[in-house]
Amino acid sequence: MPLGAPHERSDAARNRERLLNAARDLVAELGAEALTMDALACKAHVGKGTVFRRFGSRAGLMMTLLSDSESEFQHGFMFGPPPLGPGAPPLERLIAFGEGRIYFVLENGELLKAAGAATRNRFDVPATKLSHRHMEVLLREAGIADPWVMAMSLTYALDPERIVDDVRVRGISPTRLTDSWRELITRLLRTA
Amino acid sequence: MPLGAPHERSDAARNRERLLNAARDLVAELGAEALTMDALACKAHVGKGTVFRRFGSRAGLMMTLLSDSESEFQHGFMFGPPPLGPGAPPLERLIAFGEGRIYFVLENGELLKAAGAATRNRFDVPATKLSHRHMEVLLREAGIADPWVMAMSLTYALDPERIVDDVRVRGISPTRLTDSWRELITRLLRTA
DNA sequence: ATACTAAACGGACCATGGTCCGCTTTCTAT
């Protein structure tokens, strides 16, 4: 809602509520993967066009559904207490960031996968951009030569699909994931 | 073709040729992204069911189209001359592997993206499994604590979508990618 | 040659994400 926004119409607001409620219900009942846009429109007693007008795409809907928990996590690494938030050295902040992200993904995995899929490039998800930038800054501080590209490598190493499938399909424990992340960052950043 | 295979029927062979030729034509003309299964069936003068019987899915078709160049690359890191092939220390083999992979992806990017998308998990692509295993072995040799998980992190860092988008959408030069990969591996494997 | 069988075929059909556009509702200016 840009500041000069010309007041959302009342019917629009009502439908947005309906849709959000219906979507949350459906996700709770059947999981995010099984949510179809038709079913959502039907359950919310709203036309299909309205669903797409509101959220743009299935991925957009999933992002909206995510936004609360996502904001919370973002707040954590931007303003929260160290080592996740500011005040600790980059090495420790990066470790904490990866661990936090892994657990965040394991909690919201279905939604994240659904939000990332079907987007042209998953990097377009605004939250992903922010994470990338965060890591970029820490990597630069730690003396990495090309922090932008390195942050991208790490971003993909933390890909939701990867994490969820490692744990749920390939039976890797979350602890192994976080341990390996710690090893990765520690070796990457230890001073020669 | 398993050894006891009961002889492929002649019409099946003929249709496979037709389909492969038509597919290569379409990819050359319009790019892999724009290839639709309907168009392929039509151009090959074959029913749609036949296309899916042959390749299973769009991703399967793309993998078939890839298999030649993929085998070549695989042969390179398994049997070719060092540093890509056996004979060099893990550090150098990993660097060479990543560089090779990056250029391989840049040549076959569209096909690889199309092969990976729509597959349940991209890790199911057999070639990906082989690459993962290759890196796992080298990482173990280099003293990484959990080579399997670390290899998975590196696998995702070399994701085709990531590489292609970095270069074609975000304007990163291939050289920056290979340099950063070298930095990553060098720091990861240097002995404390 | 004939009859039989399993494989292969083809295209109608389905599910689902997404678009389009004529109709309706809300808000605002008078």
Next chain:
DNA sequence: ATAGAAAGCGGACCATGGTCCGTTTAGTAT
């Protein structure tokens, strides 16, 4: 209160990946 404009609405429609199943056909055994 009224009229006009802009935003919103809904559901028919489209594209595309994928499935199903009745029909055809290549090989084989007699």
